[in-house]
Amino acid sequence: MAYLEAEDARHALRVLRLDVGAQVQLFADGQAYAASICQTGPDGVAVRVLEKLKSPEASLRVTLYQGVPKGDKMDYIVQKCTEAGVCRIVPVEMPRCVAHLDGKDDKKLARWNRIAREAAKQAFRPVTPEVAAPIDLNALCRALPGHQLALVPWEDAREGTLPRLISPDIADLAIVIGPEGGMGESEVQRMLGSGARAVTLGPRIFRTETAGLAAIIAAMALSGNLE
Numbered sequence: 001m002a003y004l005e006a007e008d009a010r011h012a013l014r015v016l017r018l019d020v021g022a023q024v025q026l027f028a029d030g031q032a033y034a035a036s037i038c039q040t041g042p043d044g045v046a047v048r049v050l051e052k053l054k055s056p057e058a059s060l061r062v063t064l065y066q067g068v069p070k071g072d073k074m075d076y077i078v079q080k081c082t083e084a085g086v087c088r089i090v091p092v093e094m095p096r097c098v099a100h101l102d103g104k105d106d107k108k109l110a111r112w113n114r115i116a117r118e119a120a121k122q123a124f125r126p127v128t129p130e131v132a133a134p135i136d137l138n139a140l141c142r143a144l145p146g147h148q149l150a151l152v153p154w155e156d157a158r159e160g161t162l163p164r165l166i167s168p169d170i171a172d173l174a175i176v177i178g179p180e181g182g183m184g185e186s187e188v189q190r191m192l193g194s195g196a197r198a199v200t201l202g203p204r205i206f207r208t209e210t211a212g213l214a215a216i217i218a219a220m221a222l223s224g225n226l227e
Contacts, residue, residue, distance in 0.1 A: 001046050002026065002035075009045040012037070027126035031055060057127055058225040061172050063088040063147065064212050065140055067179030070099035073209040078112045082119035082129050084216045085225065089116070090143075091134040096181030101134050109133065137187060140176070141194040150174040150196040153206075153215055154188055160199035162215065166222040173219055177212040 004012060012018045018037055024047060026035040032053040039046035064081055068074070068091050078089055089112075093100065101108065112131040120128040135143070144150040149170050151162070166173070176191060188198060206214055220226050 001039075001048055003043075004045045004047065006044065012045055013040060025053070025124060027121075032124070032126045055126060056124055058085045058220055058223070059168075060085075060170060060219060060223040060225055061087045062216055062219060063090065063172075063174045064216065065090045065092050065143075065174060065176045066212055067092050067094045067177055067183070067208060068097045068099055068101060068134065069179055069208050074108075074112060075115055076209050077212060078115045078129075078131055079119045080213050081216055082116045082125070083123045084213055085125075085220055086129050086212075086216055087127070088130050088132060090132045090140075092140050092176075093134055093136045094179055094183065095137070095187060096184065097179040098181060099179075105134065137190065141190050144174055144176075144191060144194040144196050147174040148172040150176065150191070150194070151215070152176045152183070152188055152191050152196050152198045153201045153211055154178075154183060154198045155200075155205060156185070156188075157198040157200040160197050162199060162201070162218050162222060165197060165199065166219050168224045170223055175212060175215050175219070177208060177215070180208050 020037050020040060022037045024035050024037060026033040026047055026049060032055055033049050034051045034053055035047040035049050037045060037047055062085065064086050066077055066089060081089060109131060116131055117128045149165065151165065192198060201211065201214060
């Protein structure tokens with residue numbers, strides 16, 4: 001028998017209005033379990049674990065390096081990319097960023113990680129992606145060689161495409177998305193010098209808040225994680 005955390009217990013009782021006997025899915029330590037509610041009361045909600053379920057987590061680990069967008073676009077990016085299967089999101093301060101993070105970074109990070117937790121629950125993911133502290137372009141270029149494959153979707157890319165570069169044997173992928181102002185050639189060349197590959201997402205131009213989502217979903221399909 002296990003007890004739900006206080007927040008999850010309140011959600012189960014007050015929002016979902018579940019009661020004793022209700023069948024639920026339980027996520028713990030990156031694993032999913034089938035369970036049933038066996039007790040509710042002042043002490044919380046207790047569940048009985050029935051069986052371990054096959055993990056819905058993708059075999060492809062995707063890290064999204066996202067140029068800091070303005071307004072609340074990052075909220076959308078975190079929510080939707082979590083649903084799509086991203087494992088880690090790293091905000092990046094790039095030269096063309098319109099918005100810049102300030103002394104309220106801790107509050108923003110806390111909100112983004114809360115959004116990721118809620119989105120992971122909605123998507124039945126046992127693993128919640130981390131939204132990391134912001135980095136700059138120098139730190140980004142140092143991080144890219146640590147990935148099996150690093151891709152930079154860029155409107156001026158001519159040769160590289162996702163179908164040519166992503167296959168089921170790719171396990172660790174980095175995707176770099178520019179902010180509203182895009183990425184200059186000198187920035188992209190620095191990333192390519194760090195081992196990244198420039199790719200096109202096709203003839204249509206995506207906004208910063210949809211480019212990463214499109215790339216992640218395409219990568220999941222090409223790596224066999226939508227089957």
